[in-house]
Amino acid sequence: MNKNRLEAFSDGVLAIIITIMVLGLQMPNELNSETLWSLFPVFESYVLSFLYIGIYWNNHHHLIHTVTHVNGKILWANLNLLFWLSLIPFCTLAVGKFNFDSISMFLYGINLCCCGISYAILQHQIIVKHGKNHLLYKAVQKDVKGKLSVIGYIIGIAFSFYYPWISGFIYLAIALLWIIPDKRIEKIINENNK
Template identity: 55%
Template structure:
């Protein structure tokens, strides 16, 4: 089956998640800037989560650009990813409202870890479905960046038991690591398209 509906549905869900998160930024009842100060934990949580969701949207787009079709297993793997992403607004608000206390910060890390694991599962499912698509498999490779992220999330969760701010810094560090979109897949797709064009011209 085609991939268009999966892409459209995923884009819609991600757009809704960002909308839900911004609604957690309550408008102060007074007009002075001092009224904004109590909102800084909520705002910081929102910014970090906005970046994370943006990273997933970016990489999800590049991932699906490398394939032409999907199947049932891919659809469920994608829904699994969206499930964990849909929990980001909840843990974001919980962490921000409680000023980065231990429990909410650990929960935030768990959701980030499960989201990353779900994305990795989606990648593997797509590779398995497109076993003849060497472009996708070569671009993903050993996925060291993804594996390092999973380890760092676990480290952040563990550190949060002792000092929540340390765990939060680890989560920020992983976001910075992914802030530049992963262009491995895009570059491989472009190379493949150029190779096919050159081959077509040669035959012509």
């Protein structure tokens, strides 16, 4: 099967996710410093989630660039990733509405952890389909950043019950770790084209 439909569908779903998140930003009935300040947690959670969606979109683009053909397992792994990403607007709204409290940070961490695991499953299915001589395997065979991210999410989830602000810091730190696009795949593709 051709990868174009998978890529187009994924791009469309991610665009809808961002649209849903921005619709969660409600304008107050009055504009003054007090009402604007009350919106700060909502805006802060939106920015963090937008950053995460952007990171996943960017890395998904690089990931799919290595794919020549897809099969049912890759399609289902991709849908699994999109499912967890589609829950980010709900978790973002919870974090913003309940001002980064323990339960909302727990939910946000669980969601991010599931996204990270789902991305790893998608990578694995692509490697299984294309073999160990494939570009993706060469690029991500150790995947230290991916494993550290999932471990970080689990630590953030544990802290959410006692110090939710530490969870928020961990989730932000992981996003900053990934904000620079992952060059491993680009590097392998460039080396292969020489």
